[in-house]
Amino acid sequence: MNTFIYPGSFDPVTNGHMDIIDRASKICDKLIVAVLISHNKQPLFSMEERVNLLKRAVSHCKNVEIDCFSGLLVDYVAQKNANVIIKGLRAVSDFEYELQMALLNQKMAPDIETLFMMSNINFSFLSSSMVKELARYGGNIRGLVPECIEEDVLNKFKK
Template sequence: MKVRIFVYPGSFDPITNGHLDIIKRASELCDKLIVAVLVNNSKKPVFSLEERVELIECAVEGIDNVEVESFTGLLIDFMKKKNATVIVKGLRAVSDFEYELQMALLNKKLDHNVETLFMMTNINYSFLSSSSVRELAKHNGNIDGLVPDCIIDKVLKRLRSN
């Protein structure tokens, strides 16, 4: 029997409850879900790669079929290395879809065996992004309910100290 391995890639700087909602729902559709934290050279993350992996590991504790890994380079190469067949992408709005569609088509061209699964965000998180969490935290806003409880203190400490 073939193991269904999905990959949910992103920068997760930091992980939000919107991300966590997609992780929980996607994990129910596969045998193994790899949350793949990427190095994006066009972004200057607040949290190091190692810190982002640790924050996600805290958030997904207890979801048995979820693993967290980091990667550099092309997602399609990471997919091949992990024998994964499905890329999971969360969508909040039409603006997300346009970019993600282009990426899905490019990935399909690079490897016709890889599919992209678009998952609509839960309406409760449709406004939520890592950048909005960072901005709120930096300016003493309340981030309760926006990020997993286990990382709130770490996020606030980092962003309020900068």
């Protein structure tokens, strides 16, 4: 079985993330979307909320599983018996950081490959940070996040 891991904070999941999920799920037997528990970031959504939002957003994808992890990505990938890490790239600015991480991961775990997927041009500008900023000030986030979670994102700022 060919298992890929798509890691990220997904705070919240965007249509850019969904584009990568949809495309990656077509080239593997199983795609695990792995929500990172980061001790360096203060996410807007809790881990449970992010997992729940993702599960709703990917309900149409039969070979996609949602999970969470902390620690080293290569350790998590090995634990899941996966062999490929998926990384989405929006612009050249993403590439330098992601290349450094991929090379470090390769040094630690030579049997694990990193596959870079360019974002769809329609989402090359999109980030979770931008979605949160728009939502914070009442901006229109339609078409930026999966329709099934729009209200969740907007309601987070009404509290």
